[in-house]
Amino acid sequence: MIEVVNISKSFSGKQVIQNISTVFEKGKTNLIIGQSGSGKTVLLKSLVGLHEIDEGEIKFDGRNYSKLKFRDKKNIRKEIGMVFQGGALFDSATILENVMYPLDMFSAMNRKEKIERARFCLNRVNLSNVEQLYPAEVSGGMQKRTAIARAIVLNPKYLFFDEPNSGLDPQTALVIDKLIKEITEEYGTTTVINTHDMNSVMEIGEKIIFIYQGEKAWEGTKHDIINNDCQELNDFIFASELFKKVKKNFSILSDDKRFMPDEKDK
């Protein structure tokens, strides 16, 4: 669980994130949604400590990250896996070497064990036969999967994804979403995902916060989102004709379980 209390972040006087508080839950896929430029990436990078926050607190299972000493911060970082918007794979290393990299830096495994572990993670994200290729030689979807494999290789407690679906076709995007949800449930990670993809929202939005101009404007689940009463959020969701129709013909689509509360939630 990650608790966020009143965090703010500005860059040389320009306020990007303002007074955001929320809780990201363990074993669930927590979504941060918002328009391009609303501050999602800055928020995510502030959460993991890549940006130093100006104010507020971030607690990783009770440990106050921003107040920790450098050494303790580093220990928390080793419990964090992150997938960046562009994948951020090391382009001079092969797919396998990319996934092995965190093991090289931080594990006491021998080479054989490291290769085994890296292969296991590559299999977990359904990647095979590409381990000797370089990132530039595989497709965008494969790069994303490699990045996910690298993020989970050290068994993280916390997983962060910055737009895992950007640049992917809807079908591949769905596969990636499902994969993220499966991994989250399988390993009980606290998973935080940035997205502006409404498909992802309806697919894996167990907990959603909506960021508008750097502030949290709405919070809820995918079940609440269609009939929410937040004007900015509605402008965001129903920007597309498709979702306008979804709202209008809500009854027609109501046999689609995705838009209805899960059985277990009742």
Place this chain on the structure above:
Amino acid sequence: MYITNSGMNLFFEVGRYFNLLAKAFSKPEKFWIYIKLVFKEIDELGIQSLGIITVISIFMGATVVIQAALSTDSPLIPKYLIGFTARQSVVLEFASTLMCLILAGKVGSRIASEIGTMRITEQIDALEIMGVNSAAYLIMPKIIAAMFIFPFLTVLAIFIALAGGYAAGVFGNLVTSADYIYGLQIQFRTFDIIYTLIKVEFFAFTITSVSSYYGYYAYGGALEVGRASTKAVVNSSIIILVLDYLLTQLLLA
């Protein structure tokens, strides 16, 4: 560093530069990984520069000899001065300062664009989030490798340049072989070599650290990486020239 809008900006950049250096020289995570990286950089920054160093050395040596021959073209001036002049300019200035200015272009732009690309594609963030000290990981091996290999390049450049000078002088009938070699040996001071090697160490540090700095703090897109790489070359060249002046004052004057 010289191109700044205001004094404050210069202070900010210099402060940030030294901060980055402090971060780069903290204790590495796994020692053997850093050793491997140093060897890789010795190859990329040093060995891969051998070609360009050979070419410029030959031509510089030859040119210096021809110029010396033309300006000493009088029966009153002994011919061995051609060898002497060639040696002095090659050892004192050419094999350290000029060579490093060329390397600032080749090695500096390479470092700045490599690190800058890693910055804008979030590879540096990826390193940091894993708990790797990205500054140490990316910068320290480059500085150490350059400071190790550049002196060897200098010594090599001296030999090649003087051989180039021999070829131009002797085969061009400007000086006899005996006169040229006598000139090379006359009034030789070991300290001149030490002086030039000290300079090279400073230049190696400047090129790698300044270029790494501009790459590390690139922000934006591919265009910014290009800008960072230009700034890296221009500013390391200027710092090299200023250091050349200061070190010469300090060591020779």
